[in-house]
Amino acid sequence: MLEEAVLFKGTREGIHIYLNDEVEFPQVVNSLEHRLASSRNFFKGARVVINTGQRTLSAEQVATVSSVLKEYEGVQLIRLEQSKPQAPPAIPREMTALIVEKPVRSGQQLYHPGHVIVIGDVNPGAEIVAEGNVIVMGALRGIAHAGYGGDKSAFVVANLMSPSQVSIAGILARQPDDEFSDAKMGPEIARLRNGQIVIEPCQRAIYE
Amino acid sequence: MGKAIVITSGKGGVGKTTTTANLGAGLAALGQRVALVDADIGLRNLDLFMGLENRVVYHLVDVVEGRTTWKKALVRDKRLENLVLLPSAQARDKDAVSPRQMQQLVQEIKQEYDFVLLDCPAGIEGGFKNAIAGADQAIVVVNPEVSSVRDADRVIGLLEAEEIGGISLIVNRLKPSMVKRGEMLAIKDIVDLLAIDLLGIVPEDEGIIIASNRGEPISLDQNTKAGQAFRNISRRLLGDDIPFIDWQDDDSFFSRLKKLFGVGS
Numbered sequence A: 001m002l003e004e005a006v007l008f009k010g011t012r013e014g015i016h017i018y019l020n021d022e023v024e025f026p027q028v029v030n031s032l033e034h035r036l037a038s039s040r041n042f043f044k045g046a047r048v049v050i051n052t053g054q055r056t057l058s059a060e061q062v063a064t065v066s067s068v069l070k071e072y073e074g075v076q077l078i079r080l081e082q083s084k085p086q087a088p089p090a091i092p093r094e095m096t097a098l099i100v101e102k103p104v105r106s107g108q109q110l111y112h113p114g115h116v117i118v119i120g121d122v123n124p125g126a127e128i129v130a131e132g133n134v135i136v137m138g139a140l141r142g143i144a145h146a147g148y149g150g151d152k153s154a155f156v157v158a159n160l161m162s163p164s165q166v167s168i169a170g171i172l173a174r175q176p177d178d179e180f181s182d183a184k185m186g187p188e189i190a191r192l193r194n195g196q197i198v199i200e201p202c203q204r205a206i207y208e
Numbered sequence B: 001m002g003k004a005i006v007i008t009s010g011k012g013g014v015g016k017t018t019t020t021a022n023l024g025a026g027l028a029a030l031g032q033r034v035a036l037v038d039a040d041i042g043l044r045n046l047d048l049f050m051g052l053e054n055r056v057v058y059h060l061v062d063v064v065e066g067r068t069t070w071k072k073a074l075v076r077d078k079r080l081e082n083l084v085l086l087p088s089a090q091a092r093d094k095d096a097v098s099p100r101q102m103q104q105l106v107q108e109i110k111q112e113y114d115f116v117l118l119d120c121p122a123g124i125e126g127g128f129k130n131a132i133a134g135a136d137q138a139i140v141v142v143n144p145e146v147s148s149v150r151d152a153d154r155v156i157g158l159l160e161a162e163e164i165g166g167i168s169l170i171v172n173r174l175k176p177s178m179v180k181r182g183e184m185l186a187i188k189d190i191v192d193l194l195a196i197d198l199l200g201i202v203p204e205d206e207g208i209i210i211a212s213n214r215g216e217p218i219s220l221d222q223n224t225k226a227g228q229a230f231r232n233i234s235r236r237l238l239g240d241d242i243p244f245i246d247w248q249d250d251d252s253f254f255s256r257l258k259k260l261f262g263v264g265s
């Protein structure tokens, strides 16, 4: 069962947006607006399929949803669909890993519906969005989103953890600006504990 | 056939045109046949830096639009006979030329010159795409400042996406005194972040501004450090292994000692 009002899932076709049919419609719209606004760049030029679960939208509701999407440059609604009965959408458990063998540079955005492994640095101004884990075998100085789509067990690991922003399952790390510094050595892991992101050396995390 | 190298940076005013003029003169002084192409359409500068503005008759857009041939548009340098410039148009807009046309033009010039150096406009839009279209290699110029390095990183990503072969780095306007006080990004940090080969370091030198105003590339002046830096870079482009000048503690006892024993840094 879904616990969030909206769920995003990348497919070959584009981005599927699931509107939870167990949540009141106004709240779904609210949540949709919110999620879109917080990842504006990610949706630039995206092809979008809206899945309404078991719910049948009224003409008015359809208009509301498409007007929300219209606010985002280049977002293209290609289809509106309803799930077959008893087939609730699920986050895929079997995830593939995308391996990137060069630095991810400023202005580059990378999305993968599984894990992302970067052999190199993620530079300031670069952004990684993974539905699974993000593993950086170098310095993470840009932005990393793990568990995009809602997986709260996802994590971010970096050899040098100095991100400008890190989020897991949509929860943003709340850190004072000087919390991340290049001075720390050794790999660190960021993950959710009690709804908050905790960053600690990998060593400690393993021995616990 | 020669090599086409684009000089680019993302951020404006970091020293692309200065670098193009000086490496052009530096390479020509080493006996190479060099063609400079001012690809900054609408903001013609390179002819000024070379002191050739009075000799400009035709420009890049004239060539592309078929009003003349590229050979007729070339302006020969006053000092070095194996150095020529293809000027850009002053009052034209950037869209007058397409990447395809640039590629073809550069390809033709490469047949007759050892080096074609392309002076790229600032930014990453149309003018940038034109300038890199015909390039085999790229030199990225940065100043030791966060914003310049950030833009360089962006540009390197775009060059990599275009599969431009060798991308190397010149750090320009290094102020040794500021590095010593820890107030400037260190070369090592810049190279670590950008993860491309360092081709050279050029110090801040007001002589460069004076020389550009006079239209005389400083690389031809034997008595300046900046000129020396550009000459070293020219030789590295020819494959010579020239140690880096230690700007960091330029006049310390240690660096003199190191130089005495031929240890570069």
Ligand SMILES: Nc1ncnc2c1ncn2[C@@H]1O[C@H](COP(=O)(O)OP(=O)(O)OP(=O)(O)O)[C@@H](O)[C@H]1O
Binding pocket: B009, B011, B012, B013, B014, B015, B016, B017, B018, B019, B040, B045, B120, B121, B122, B172, B173, B174, B202, B203, B204, B205, B206, B208, B209, B212, B226
């Ligand atoms: N190492 C240096 N020391 C002192 N002044 C310098 C140095 N390098 C460049 N300059 C000066 O900085 C100014 C800008 O340089 P230049 O025109 O080469 O930059 P650019 O990258 O080509 O600029 P644009 O993006 O506008 O084309 C010029 O006045 C030049 O003389």
Ligand SMILES: [Mg+2]
Binding pocket: B016, B017, B018, B040, B045, B119, B120, B121
């Ligand atoms: Mg210029």
